[in-house]
Amino acid sequence: xxxxxxxxxxxxxxxxxxxxxxxxxxxxxxxxxxxxxxxxxxxxxxxxxxxxxxxxxxxxxxxxxxxxxxxxxxxxxxxxxxx
Numbered sequence: 001x002x003x004x005x006x007x008x009x010x011x012x013x014x015x016x017x018x019x020x021x022x023x024x025x026x027x028x029x030x031x032x033x034x035x036x037x038x039x040x041x042x043x044x045x046x047x048x049x050x051x052x053x054x055x056x057x058x059x060x061x062x063x064x065x066x067x068x069x070x071x072x073x074x075x076x077x078x079x080x081x082x083x
Contacts, residue, residue: 006081009078009079010077010078010080011035011076012032013075014039014067014073015068015073016071018068019066019067019068021065022065023065024061024063025062029057029081030057031055031056031078031079032058032077033054033076034052034054034075034076036072036074036075037052037072037073039068039074040067043056043062043064044063044064050066050074
């Protein structure tokens with residue numbers, strides 16, 4: 001993890017066949033960049049396929065989960081903006 005006064009950058013790894021728990025950010029926004037692998041994003045009732053080089057901005061009060069659908073780890077770089 002790398003932190004600054006404006007936010008922090010975290011690397012997440014979701015192993016093959018697994019998913020991240022449903023999350024909700026009430027105080028902050030974050031951006032997830034797909035660095036490796038493929039998956040599905042479930043966000044506020046909609047579904048979107050994810051692949052390397054794509055990103056998604058999670059607005060405040062978004063409910064989301066990310067599922068690894070590939071044959072390798074799904075690696076995300078997440079920038080979390082401080083409140």
